[in-house]
Amino acid sequence: MTGSEYWMVWPDNTAVSVLFLLLVAMAFLYAARKPVHHLIGSLGFLISGPLRIGARWLLAAANDMTQRNKAVLLAHGRQEVGQRIEREFERLGAMVTRDLQGYPALQRKLLDEITRVEEDYKKCGEVPPPPPDWVEAVTAMANVKSTGNEMVQKVLGEINRSVTTIHDKALADYRRAYETRHKILEGFMPFWRSLDKTMAQVDKKLTGLQDSTAAVDGHMAKYEQINAKTDKAEHALTVSAFTQFAIAFLVMAVASGGAFINFKLIALPMSEMVGAGDYITGSLRTSEVAALVIIFVEASMGLFLMEALRITHLFPRIANLNEHMRHRMMWIALTLLVTLAGIEAALALMRDMLIADKQALLHSLATVQQAAAADGWVARIPTAGQMLLGFILPFALAFVAIPLESLIYSTRTVGGVLLAGLVRTLAFVLRILGNLARRLSRVLINLYDVVIVLPLLIEHLVKAPRVRALGKSKRGGDADELREQSR
Amino acid sequence: MIQRLFLAALLLVGMAASGCGDSRSHSNAVYMLVDTSGTYAQEAGKAQVIINYLLGTLQAGDSLMVARVTSRSFSEKDIIAKVTFDSRPSQANAQKRAFKDQIDAYVKTVRGTAYTDITGGLIQGAQFLNETGAGTKTIIIFSDMQEELDKVTVRNFPISLKNIRIIAVNVVKLKTDNVDPRRYLGRLDAWQKRVEGAGASEWRVINDLERLDAIFSKS
Numbered sequence: 002m003t004g005s006e007y008w009m010v011w012p013d014n015t016a017v018s019v020l021f022l023l024l025v026a027m028a029f030l031y032a033a034r035k036p037v038h039h040l041i042g043s044l045g046f047l048i049s050g051p052l053r054i055g056a057r058w059l060l061a062a063a064n065d066m067t068q069r070n071k072a073v074l075l076a077h078g079r080q081e082v083g084q085r086i087e088r089e090f091e092r093l094g095a096m097v098t099r100d101l102q103g104y105p106a107l108q109r110k111l112l113d114e115i116t117r118v119e120e121d122y123k124k125c126g127e128v129p130p131p132p133p134d135w136v137e138a139v140t141a142m143a144n145v146k147s148t149g150n151e152m153v154q155k156v157l158g159e160i161n162r163s164v165t166t167i168h169d170k171a172l173a174d175y176r177r178a179y180e181t182r183h184k185i186l187e188g189f190m191p192f193w194r195s196l197d198k199t200m201a202q203v204d205k206k207l208t209g210l211q212d213s214t215a216a217v218d219g220h221m222a223k224y225e226q227i228n229a230k231t232d233k234a235e236h237a238l239t240v241s242a243f244t245q246f247a248i249a250f251l252v253m254a255v256a257s258g259g260a261f262i263n264f265k266l267i268a269l270p271m272s273e274m275v276g277a278g279d280y281i282t283g284s285l286r287t288s289e290v291a292a293l294v295i296i297f298v299e300a301s302m303g304l305f306l307m308e309a310l311r312i313t314h315l316f317p318r319i320a321n322l323n324e325h326m327r328h329r330m331m332w333i334a335l336t337l338l339v340t341l342a343g344i345e346a347a348l349a350l351m352r353d354m355l356i357a358d359k360q361a362l363l364h365s366l367a368t369v370q371q372a373a374a375a376d377g378w379v380a381r382i383p384t385a386g387q388m389l390l391g392f393i394l395p396f397a398l399a400f401v402a403i404p405l406e407s408l409i410y411s412t413r414t415v416g417g418v419l420l421a422g423l424v425r426t427l428a429f430v431l432r433i434l435g436n437l438a439r440r441l442s443r444v445l446i447n448l449y450d451v452v453i454v455l456p457l458l459i460e461h462l463v464k465a466p467r468v469r470a471l472g473k474s475k476r477g478g479d480a481d482e483l484r485e486q487s488r
Numbered sequence: 489m490i491q492r493l494f495l496a497a498l499l500l501v502g503m504a505a506s507g508c509g510d511s512r513s514h515s516n517a518v519y520m521l522v523d524t525s526g527t528y529a530q531e532a533g534k535a536q537v538i539i540n541y542l543l544g545t546l547q548a549g550d551s552l553m554v555a556r557v558t559s560r561s562f563s564e565k566d567i568i569a570k571v572t573f574d575s576r577p578s579q580a581n582a583q584k585r586a587f588k589d590q591i592d593a594y595v596k597t598v599r600g601t602a603y604t605d606i607t608g609g610l611i612q613g614a615q616f617l618n619e620t621g622a623g624t625k626t627i628i629i630f631s632d633m634q635e636e637l638d639k640v641t642v643r644n645f646p647i648s649l650k651n652i653r654i655i656a657v658n659v660v661k662l663k664t665d666n667v668d669p670r671r672y673l674g675r676l677d678a679w680q681k682r683v684e685g686a687g688a689s690e691w692r693v694i695n696d697l698e699r700l701d702a703i704f705s706k707s
Binding site: 269272273276277278279280283354355358359362363365366367 | 512514515540541543544547548549575576577578580581584585588
């Protein structure tokens, strides 16, 4: 018997040996069926239980996080919209002060013009003088019957002539009076035009006022929604935070490019100040770190300047300073910024000089002498450009404070949302794993039963008649019970 | 909040305790041996090209020494010029100009010697380089690598070139090498074994003067 055949009961017959061992194993496995089932079930529970508890805990943590995020988001939104409303009211107040402070004068002007127009109108409304008293005498004369008397006809003729003359005179007077009225009416025109212009102005101002109030109404509606903690407001604020984050990130990336250019401008000349041989780490020179520090100090000064100007609100302590101290701080930050900008311009000049010196040295070391470049005004342009860039970049970097503030505030929301999502995903994964472990234990139990299918079959065959008998007796008992009930 | 402040303070203290800087030296020190024996003295112009390349490449804070290989080279008198460049680039450039002038003056007056003591130059170069405390130490041997010693000069003993890079430049072939190239290859192999046995960190041969950038490139 070789070493590998020691398990064979009948070494000559492998198949029978295997069969025998299988049967023995099956018998043992059948005997251990219940404890093994229990063990596998316990193991499944042991694994799935903590996983499910972990999933539940993570889900609760994610919900808690979401609630906290919502509270922070709404609080920030409330503050922001509140500030915007405040600013709108300030603008409205300024508009009212600017546009409507001249309203009494405007009203007086309007009243004067209206009074004048009324007076003129009254003048126009004057009736022509009444007919003279002799009209009645003429009427009486006209009623005298013509009998062909020559005397009467003569008198009548005389009267006709006089009346015609008087009529012509009265007509001329009447026309003159109308001409005068027309002239007065013509004089109305500038007043009407002035009135029209004044009214248009008033209309324009009132429309502007109406637009501003509409904007305030819009902000107020938003404010009310935030106060009511509606989902719509939360969604709008979250979307707004994501947009802010993207924009701020983009601007910060652009600013980083500016900072990198700035760094390149001053890194080389800084080695002239702090030495070129010192290293902070394996590849980071002290001069490079010094250049970075200068850039960060500039950015910090810019930040303080923006804070002192109340453009950003990252430091409540600066915002709470009294006006005098705030102004003082603003001037200090501005002075430092200008000084640093001046230093940078000088460093940019030094960089240019160092590079020129290095080029001259390399030129002298070269075996093949190249023609020297013309040192005209064109050659000065890069130097001037570098100096200008060195002076401007610190001020440009100062404005980084604005996107930085947006980035910080929006990162809280964006980070919170992403973290909550991550925790939820983790909870989901744990839950899946827990369920998988539980199902797997059941599958293993079934597999175990498949392995010992033969003893189980025998057990079934043995137990089946007993079960049937038990079933019959139970059914009989049930029938007796029903019969009893029907009685 | 207090925990965060504590962590930040701990970080700062850690940085302060570690000296907040890299104490290792990052500077380069180069010791160049220029063979002036026999007919090789005519190659001095090429040595000047290499020195100019080194002057253009080495940075502020680096060191450069040039010494001649004579009949007995283990002597300070054989050092033609040496300098450690100032940490300020502008001063370093001025030093490089002065160094170049010194070398130019030497090349004009170079004379051939009877024997070639490369080993003595190596020992002296190693001593000088170790004194600089530079991070990277390199000995450049501008020679045909054919050592010829007089009868009284003793150089057949173990030398130490620990952590020093050895670069042989412009190793020209001798007339006898042309007859049997194995002599040339055998000579280079023998030197390689000797310097590596002495603890040199690298052995390299550069014959093409257009490829001098290989002097500082890591293998």
